[in-house]
Amino acid sequence: MSEVILKVENLKTHFSTNKGTIKSVDGVNFSVEKSKTLAIVGESGCGKSVTSLSILRLLDENGKIADGKIMFQGRDDKEPKNLAGLTEKEMRNIRGKDISMIFQEPMTSLNPVFKVGEQIAEVVILHEKLNKADANKRAVKMLELVGIPRAEEVAENYPFQLSGGMRQRVMIAMALACEPQILIADEPTTALDVTIQAQILNLMKDLITKTGTSIMLITHDLGVVAQMADHVIVMYCGKVVEDAPVEILFGDPKHPYTQDLLRSIPALSSSGEKLYTIPGAVPNPLHLPAGCYYAPRCPHATDKCTSEQPSLRAIGDNHKISCWFDISDITAKEGQQ
Numbered sequence: 001m002s003e004v005i006l007k008v009e010n011l012k013t014h015f016s017t018n019k020g021t022i023k024s025v026d027g028v029n030f031s032v033e034k035s036k037t038l039a040i041v042g043e044s045g046c047g048k049s050v051t052s053l054s055i056l057r058l059l060d061e062n063g064k065i066a067d068g069k070i071m072f073q074g075r076d077d078k079e080p081k082n083l084a085g086l087t088e089k090e091m092r093n094i095r096g097k098d099i100s101m102i103f104q105e106p107m108t109s110l111n112p113v114f115k116v117g118e119q120i121a122e123v124v125i126l127h128e129k130l131n132k133a134d135a136n137k138r139a140v141k142m143l144e145l146v147g148i149p150r151a152e153e154v155a156e157n158y159p160f161q162l163s164g165g166m167r168q169r170v171m172i173a174m175a176l177a178c179e180p181q182i183l184i185a186d187e188p189t190t191a192l193d194v195t196i197q198a199q200i201l202n203l204m205k206d207l208i209t210k211t212g213t214s215i216m217l218i219t220h221d222l223g224v225v226a227q228m229a230d231h232v233i234v235m236y237c238g239k240v241v242e243d244a245p246v247e248i249l250f251g252d253p254k255h256p257y258t259q260d261l262l263r264s265i266p267a268l269s270s271s272g273e274k275l276y277t278i279p280g281a282v283p284n285p286l287h288l289p290a291g292c293y294y295a296p297r298c299p300h301a302t303d304k305c306t307s308e309q310p311s312l313r314a315i316g317d318n319h320k321i322s323c324w325f326d327i328s329d330i331t332a333k334e335g336q337q
Contacts, residue, residue: 002033011068026238039229100175117155142173165196237293
């Protein structure tokens, strides 16, 4: 088994609103292994991005980590430290250096009034204590690493002068400038066309090989997951409903929600056919069902599903689901009827 550098245990992140408390992340457990890619998938609002923001402690003022541990093994740490218990000053030493993040929209993440080279250099000056000249050289080197041609010229450009794909490469260069152990990529290809998306994904795979960086990939695109991930956790309403290696998840999914997500992927063989959609809608986070949160939309739900909440349990080697039943047993019974 690979070395675990980040382990999240029973993470609960809550947001206070005028109408009540929203449990955006509700008892999530997972680990990130060295030089591996973990994908977190699910519908919008399932808690994917909040999970990543909780790790870096970048929550809004009305958000807080209510419970759980985020155990991170830094390069110089003899023992893992709990990020949930660190001071803001201690977290600033980790953000951008040991754990970096690529946000969804690079145009809103980059400062429009500073040249992109200056923005990359600023990270290096802050964490590596280099002088300005050496930091600028590092910035150019990082732009070259992410495949940007004429890197010295591009470093003198402002964000608005670059295309979406170029800006995303700049964001990746900035995130990797201090050679972090973990790169959190939150929907890194959402705003890009398919050609640029493929280039960015190939770039990220190359970076794992070249730098040994681990990646936490936050996405709703299962095609990207199949291409990039080693391991996958599927989230629904703030909880993990399935946890498995990528081959098992796509080859033998067990949770009804995972199966429905996979059925929703358009296939070339289904030309002219009506696309499958998951019935119903995600429940109101202020008024969640008493039992399994997916029960109102699940075709296999029973009275037990609507009254008792299942916990995440192992059903095989490195495979867990949060469901009262093994979906393969249910479908087998239905086939006999």
